[in-house]
Amino acid sequence: MASVELVAVGTELLLGQLVDTNTAFIAQRLSEAGIDVRATHAVGDNRERIAALLSEILARADGAITTGGLGPTIDDLTKEAVCDALELDVELYEPALEQMERTFAALGRQMRSNNRKQAELPRGSLPLRNPNGTAPGFVAFSRDGKFVACVPGVPREMKPMIVDRLLPYLRERLQARETIVTFVLHTIGLGESEVDHRIDQLFRSSENPKIAVLAQSYRVDVKVMAKAASVTAAHELIAPLRREIESRLSGFIFGSNDASPASAVERLLEKRNLTLAVAESCTGGRIAAALTGVPGASKTFLGAVVAYDDAVKREQLGITRATLDAHGAVSAEVAAAMARAVRVRLNAGLGLAITGIAGPTGGTAAKPLGLIWLAVDDGTDEATTWRFELGGDREAIQERATTLALGTLWRYLSRDNGERIS
Amino acid sequence: MASVELVAVGTELLLGQLVDTNTAFIAQRLSEAGIDVRATHAVGDNRERIAALLSEILARADGAITTGGLGPTIDDLTKEAVCDALELDVELYEPALEQMERTFAALGRQMRSNNRKQAELPRGSLPLRNPNGTAPGFVAFSRDGKFVACVPGVPREMKPMIVDRLLPYLRERLQARETIVTFVLHTIGLGESEVDHRIDQLFRSSENPKIAVLAQSYRVDVKVMAKAASVTAAHELIAPLRREIESRLSGFIFGSNDASPASAVERLLEKRNLTLAVAESCTGGRIAAALTGVPGASKTFLGAVVAYDDAVKREQLGITRATLDAHGAVSAEVAAAMARAVRVRLNAGLGLAITGIAGPTGGTAAKPLGLIWLAVDDGTDEATTWRFELGGDREAIQERATTLALGTLWRYLSRDNGERIS
Numbered sequence: 117m118a119s120v121e122l123v124a125v126g127t128e129l130l131l132g133q134l135v136d137t138n139t140a141f142i143a144q145r146l147s148e149a150g151i152d153v154r155a156t157h158a159v160g161d162n163r164e165r166i167a168a169l170l171s172e173i174l175a176r177a178d179g180a181i182t183t184g185g186l187g188p189t190i191d192d193l194t195k196e197a198v199c200d201a202l203e204l205d206v207e208l209y210e211p212a213l214e215q216m217e218r219t220f221a222a223l224g225r226q227m228r229s230n231n232r233k234q235a236e237l238p239r240g241s242l243p244l245r246n247p248n249g250t251a252p253g254f255v256a257f258s259r260d261g262k263f264v265a266c267v268p269g270v271p272r273e274m275k276p277m278i279v280d281r282l283l284p285y286l287r288e289r290l291q292a293r294e295t296i297v298t299f300v301l302h303t304i305g306l307g308e309s310e311v312d313h314r315i316d317q318l319f320r321s322s323e324n325p326k327i328a329v330l331a332q333s334y335r336v337d338v339k340v341m342a343k344a345a346s347v348t349a350a351h352e353l354i355a356p357l358r359r360e361i362e363s364r365l366s367g368f369i370f371g372s373n374d375a376s377p378a379s380a381v382e383r384l385l386e387k388r389n390l391t392l393a394v395a396e397s398c399t400g401g402r403i404a405a406a407l408t409g410v411p412g413a414s415k416t417f418l419g420a421v422v423a424y425d426d427a428v429k430r431e432q433l434g435i436t437r438a439t440l441d442a443h444g445a446v447s448a449e450v451a452a453a454m455a456r457a458v459r460v461r462l463n464a465g466l467g468l469a470i471t472g473i474a475g476p477t478g479g480t481a482a483k484p485l486g487l488i489w490l491a492v493d494d495g496t497d498e499a500t501t502w503r504f505e506l507g508g509d510r511e512a513i514q515e516r517a518t519t520l521a522l523g524t525l526w527r528y529l530s531r532d533n534g535e536r537i538s
Numbered sequence: 539m540a541s542v543e544l545v546a547v548g549t550e551l552l553l554g555q556l557v558d559t560n561t562a563f564i565a566q567r568l569s570e571a572g573i574d575v576r577a578t579h580a581v582g583d584n585r586e587r588i589a590a591l592l593s594e595i596l597a598r599a600d601g602a603i604t605t606g607g608l609g610p611t612i613d614d615l616t617k618e619a620v621c622d623a624l625e626l627d628v629e630l631y632e633p634a635l636e637q638m639e640r641t642f643a644a645l646g647r648q649m650r651s652n653n654r655k656q657a658e659l660p661r662g663s664l665p666l667r668n669p670n671g672t673a674p675g676f677v678a679f680s681r682d683g684k685f686v687a688c689v690p691g692v693p694r695e696m697k698p699m700i701v702d703r704l705l706p707y708l709r710e711r712l713q714a715r716e717t718i719v720t721f722v723l724h725t726i727g728l729g730e731s732e733v734d735h736r737i738d739q740l741f742r743s744s745e746n747p748k749i750a751v752l753a754q755s756y757r758v759d760v761k762v763m764a765k766a767a768s769v770t771a772a773h774e775l776i777a778p779l780r781r782e783i784e785s786r787l788s789g790f791i792f793g794s795n796d797a798s799p800a801s802a803v804e805r806l807l808e809k810r811n812l813t814l815a816v817a818e819s820c821t822g823g824r825i826a827a828a829l830t831g832v833p834g835a836s837k838t839f840l841g842a843v844v845a846y847d848d849a850v851k852r853e854q855l856g857i858t859r860a861t862l863d864a865h866g867a868v869s870a871e872v873a874a875a876m877a878r879a880v881r882v883r884l885n886a887g888l889g890l891a892i893t894g895i896a897g898p899t900g901g902t903a904a905k906p907l908g909l910i911w912l913a914v915d916d917g918t919d920e921a922t923t924w925r926f927e928l929g930g931d932r933e934a935i936q937e938r939a940t941t942l943a944l945g946t947l948w949r950y951l952s953r954d955n956g957e958r959i960s
Contacts, residue, residue, distance in 0.1 A: 129578065130565055130569075130577070131565060131575070132563060132566025132567070132568075133562075133761075135558075137557050139554070140551070140554040140556065142554070143552055143553060144553065145554070153552040153553070153554075155552070155579060155581045155587070155591070156551065157577060157578065158561070158579075160577075165576070165577070169577070172594075298553065298555065307645070307647050308610060308611065309611075309650045310650075312611045312612070312652060313650055316612075328549065328550070328611075330550070331609060341553070399827075399830075400826050400830025401823030401830060402827045404823030404846075405821075405824045407822070408846060408936070411897075413822070413846070414846060417846055417847075418847040418850055419845050419847055419850035420842075420844035420846075421842075421843055421844075422816075422823065422843075422844065423841050424826075424830060424835070424839055424840060424841045424842075425836065425839075425840040425841055427840065428815075428884055431883070431884070432841065432854075432883065461854065462847075462850055462854065463849065505644050507641065507670065508670045508694065509670065510833055511694070511831065514830070514831070
């Protein structure tokens, strides 16, 4: 498989003043086009270091693609470094100069000599037109048939140049005949090592498709990547592994690709013709926010009561002072009463409630920081409740509790009965 | 100046499936600590390539810092690659094993042998404790006195390990004598070009401190960076510029550094001894989530009603069907009625309400997608209302509306009267 490395140029990247999103954009397009990205790099506006890095890359890969450092300022040194690495001088590229003259005339601005520099390209390069800016991109060549492609760092200029100019050229040049398709299954309720254990043999034996396990907080993703001559052929490679993984992780997969715990819950609610109301304490609105982040949420989600203060639990949800005093706000009894109350008051089919201690203060020996009670009430029986203890700081507990609440509700909905699933 | 290079480990980075934000975070903290970042890299889950890259880096820099690849799965290979590059074997780190055993016991999950692997460190390493996860970080050493520091790739685990453990150690070890201090002022209510214009002369003339203007959605940050021999000396360089910027942007600065619109609102509420209740429609819980994200929120924030469905607006907030029919749910009248109702029902000093059209459907010529009505009710007079039209997709509108609501409430609270500020 043809391979390249990516180089983002700019001192601001090394100072951490900018998150580099160009690299992910280009890497994704290249892997879809069947071109392997061996590694990516960021380097400062330093001519020698850029040139040294390009020389190293050309010793091990078919080519390099750089972003940034093509502007008119004294800090823009990518072209000079390419000339150093490939031992080339520059030549004027007339169409770029003409485009620049037209642009400056249209803006009524005077063109300066440092702008003219932008119209020069390493000798023998293939120019890449820039419809959205003045600096053209280019592909320069080494004597032994390797290449360095350079595009601007401004995403608006970089993206069309990559997609419309560079990729078609590289697919042809590198005779990239393969494509990579990625399929992701999302699970909830199993730890990373348990998922790994269940798919272990598959995982070890398979090179194409390749399988990876990725943990998020209280969710684990299984990613299947297939290389093939076409998208259809890649999907055919994925299909049998997908079925095998689905069977090994049965009951824990809430969706694939773009699915979220919230979208999985809403899909099941819609299927069962149910509406949902939520009562939140420690998560403070995050469950409602996740549910309303899904387009079309209004079909199943009615609303929520964020009962942060105990007075709101009493007055908006009718939890009695006696219940609060007897069991404490973080208890199975209060969670169950909140779930029932919000279901009844918002006239929903299901009520989901959460109460817990997110910190940084408020934990005790009996009720530690991170203690969470969840309840689901469907009106037919007593509410079902679950107890969890979560680790991490306030932000982590709030995030994990949100995922856990939605994941638990999804598992409740995807089973025939409401048996405990902790 | 001491120099390091950063290595992000993960095949998903080379496939462009993930934007790497860890590198910018670490690079910024290092440059603030006076440690030069020579270059940054991303490499796949490939033991040989990780080891080869680390060897190259140690030939030219004082050390390397890696993120990712420390988990329990078979494609987590960072530790093995470090051992290869430094020619070390591993030894068990007992405290990490004990922490892991406790975590698994609390979750009622079984620990597997692949988890035990996470408690092993390259021989002679300095362990870096991980309060937010099971994989400890570490600093491993080469025979010639160079180092490779490895931290997890999960940002919530990586950040405290870098800030609390690794940086203090590296500053000492590398005797970093120069420091870069960054001070950020956050504004709301001015556009990027207006902020740029107001601080223009300062901006052009200053090299140290250096000033940068960064736009976020409906917020603009001004960043001041000073290089000096000590933190105190850097702050002395920043002070006069800070005063000048504060005067030029007076009335629009809601805080500095870690401040958020939510924390700025809570600070003013506490100062005025006021409590707040929120009624949300289109933002679906995001305003409550932002407010409860601030530690100590319970002092001023009582709770919220997420009235997503109109029936909830009627039944939980008492908005009459007549009001909804006459003006529509997205109107000044309904926003004002929601703000009043939530203030009265939750017994708060102030009520904040928002109603709008987040899309993807539901817009009309008269009430386009992105139309937002905000209201604040303090019980003394009619509610104050504001109208905005926001651009972007559903997610962008929900996020921007949340920032706008909190920013508008902050400006309302920071003025003596409630005059309109749109």
